[in-house]
Amino acid sequence: MNRKQILFYALFNAALLSCIFIFKDELAIVLFVGVVSNVFIVYRLELVHQLENQKRVSQAKQLNLQQEKNIQLKSRQIETIVSNLPFPIALMDTHGNIVLSNILFDQFVIDHNQSLSYDSKAFQQDIGSFIKHAYIKDEAQTKTFNINGIDFQALSIPVFDGGRSSGCLFMFLDITKILEGERVQKRFIADASHELRTPLSVITGMIRILNRPDFKDTETLKEFVDQIDKESLRMDNIITDLMVLSKLSSNRVILNPELVNLKQLILDVYTPLKRSILEKNNTFTLEIDEKIHLNLDRVKAHQIFTNLLTNAIKFTQDGTITISSEISAPFCIIKVIDTGIGIKEEDQKYIFERFYRTDQSRSRASGGSGLGLAIVKSFVIAHKGEIEVSSTVEKGSCFTVKLPL
Structure with missing residues (x-):
C-alpha cells in the first residue's frame, strides 16, 4: 500500500467515523482508534522516507568527499613521482598548456614570467620549436639537443583518453655519457688501429730489407732482430689488452x-x-x-x-x-x-x-x-x-x- 492509498484510507475512515459516531458510541471509538493508527502510519512512513533521503544525501556527500580525497592523494603521488624523476619531464594538456613539470625542466625556461604553452617564447629556441612541432603534429617524436654542454635526447609521447588526444608527455634524457663513450670508443679504435699498424709496418719494412739478396750486414741484422722482437712484443701487449677488455665488457x-x-x-x-x-x-x-x-x-x-x-x-x-x-x-x-x-x-x-x-x-x-x-x-x-x-x-x-x- 503506497502513501496515497493510506491517506485515502485514513480520510475514508474519518468520514465513516463521523457518521457512526452519531449512532453508536462504542463503534465510533473503535473506528476513531483505527483512523488515528492510519494517520500515525502515514506520518511514520513520511518520516522514514525523509530519513532515507537524508541518509542517501549524506552517503553521496561522503562518497564525493572520499573521491575528492582519493583524487588529491593520487595528484600528490603523481607530483611526487614527477618531482623526483632524474630527468626533465613535462605534461601538456589538450590546449597546449604545460600543466605539470619537475624542477629539472626549468633549465629549458629562459623567461619564468611567461605562461608555458606550445607557442610560448619562454623556452630556449630549440626546445620551444620541438614542443610546438610535437603539439601540432600530435605524434611521437624524438630529437637530440645540446643544452648548456649537456646532450639530451628529447621524446614526445601523445596522451590519449578514450581514443582522443588529451595532451602530450615530454621527456628529456641525458645521453652525454653515452655519446661521449661512443666518441671515445671510436677514437680508441682509430688509435688502436694505428698502434697495431705502426709496429707491423716497422716489422714488414725490416723483413723486406733482411730478405734482400745483397744484405750481409751482421751488425744491422742484430739491431733489426732486436727491433722486430720489441715491436712484436708491443703488438702482443695491445692484443692482450684488447682480449682482457673484451672479457671485462662481458662482466666475466x-x-x-x-x-x-x-x-x-x-x-x-x-x-x-x-x-x-x-x-x-x-x-x-x-x-x-x-x-x-x-x-x-x-x-x-x-x-x-x-x-x-x-x-x-x-x-x-x-x-x-x-x-x-x-x-x-x-x-x-x-x-x-x-x-x-x-x-x-x-x-x-x-x-x-x-x-x-x-x-x-x-x-x-x-x-x-x-x-x-x-x-x-x-x-x-x-x-x-x-x-x-x-x-x-x-x-x-x-x-x-x-x-x-
Missing part, C-alpha cells in the same frame, strides 16, 4: 684466489721490468713487509701491479719509483709512487676509464693503448678493493691500491 671477471706472499708477487713483477727501469736511469725501491699474505688471484694481481709499475716507468726519467705497503684494517694499502711527469688535475677523474689517454701523442710514443688502468681498476674491484690516484704535474704520481686482508 672470474677469480681463482689463493694465499699470495705480497713481497714475492711484487718481486715477480719487478724482475722482467728491471732492465726498463735501468734504461731510463730510474731508482727502484721496494718497501713491502715479507710477512704480508693476501688472498688474491695471482694472475690478475700480477697484472694489476705490472700495469701500475709499467706506467710509472713509462712516464719517469732519471727519477725514483717506490712500491710500499702498510696495514690499515680491513685493508692492506699498497702504493706505487713515482717522480715522473705527473697527471693534470682535470685528467685524474677520467684516468681509470676505458680508452682514456691523458696525452695522445705521449701515450702513443710510449706504446700506451689507454686500457691498462681501466683493467687495473676492474681487477681491483673484482677483489673487493679500491684504487685512487693523487698527482702533481712535473712532480709525480701516487697510485694507492687497497686490498682486503
Whole structure:
C-alpha cells in the first residue's frame, strides 16, 4: 500500500467515523482508534522516507568527499613521482598548456614570467620549436639537443583518453655519457688501429730489407732482430689488452684466489721490468713487509701491479719509483709512487676509464693503448678493493691500491 492509498484510507475512515459516531458510541471509538493508527502510519512512513533521503544525501556527500580525497592523494603521488624523476619531464594538456613539470625542466625556461604553452617564447629556441612541432603534429617524436654542454635526447609521447588526444608527455634524457663513450670508443679504435699498424709496418719494412739478396750486414741484422722482437712484443701487449677488455665488457671477471706472499708477487713483477727501469736511469725501491699474505688471484694481481709499475716507468726519467705497503684494517694499502711527469688535475677523474689517454701523442710514443688502468681498476674491484690516484704535474704520481686482508 503506497502513501496515497493510506491517506485515502485514513480520510475514508474519518468520514465513516463521523457518521457512526452519531449512532453508536462504542463503534465510533473503535473506528476513531483505527483512523488515528492510519494517520500515525502515514506520518511514520513520511518520516522514514525523509530519513532515507537524508541518509542517501549524506552517503553521496561522503562518497564525493572520499573521491575528492582519493583524487588529491593520487595528484600528490603523481607530483611526487614527477618531482623526483632524474630527468626533465613535462605534461601538456589538450590546449597546449604545460600543466605539470619537475624542477629539472626549468633549465629549458629562459623567461619564468611567461605562461608555458606550445607557442610560448619562454623556452630556449630549440626546445620551444620541438614542443610546438610535437603539439601540432600530435605524434611521437624524438630529437637530440645540446643544452648548456649537456646532450639530451628529447621524446614526445601523445596522451590519449578514450581514443582522443588529451595532451602530450615530454621527456628529456641525458645521453652525454653515452655519446661521449661512443666518441671515445671510436677514437680508441682509430688509435688502436694505428698502434697495431705502426709496429707491423716497422716489422714488414725490416723483413723486406733482411730478405734482400745483397744484405750481409751482421751488425744491422742484430739491431733489426732486436727491433722486430720489441715491436712484436708491443703488438702482443695491445692484443692482450684488447682480449682482457673484451672479457671485462662481458662482466666475466672470474677469480681463482689463493694465499699470495705480497713481497714475492711484487718481486715477480719487478724482475722482467728491471732492465726498463735501468734504461731510463730510474731508482727502484721496494718497501713491502715479507710477512704480508693476501688472498688474491695471482694472475690478475700480477697484472694489476705490472700495469701500475709499467706506467710509472713509462712516464719517469732519471727519477725514483717506490712500491710500499702498510696495514690499515680491513685493508692492506699498497702504493706505487713515482717522480715522473705527473697527471693534470682535470685528467685524474677520467684516468681509470676505458680508452682514456691523458696525452695522445705521449701515450702513443710510449706504446700506451689507454686500457691498462681501466683493467687495473676492474681487477681491483673484482677483489673487493679500491684504487685512487693523487698527482702533481712535473712532480709525480701516487697510485694507492687497497686490498682486503
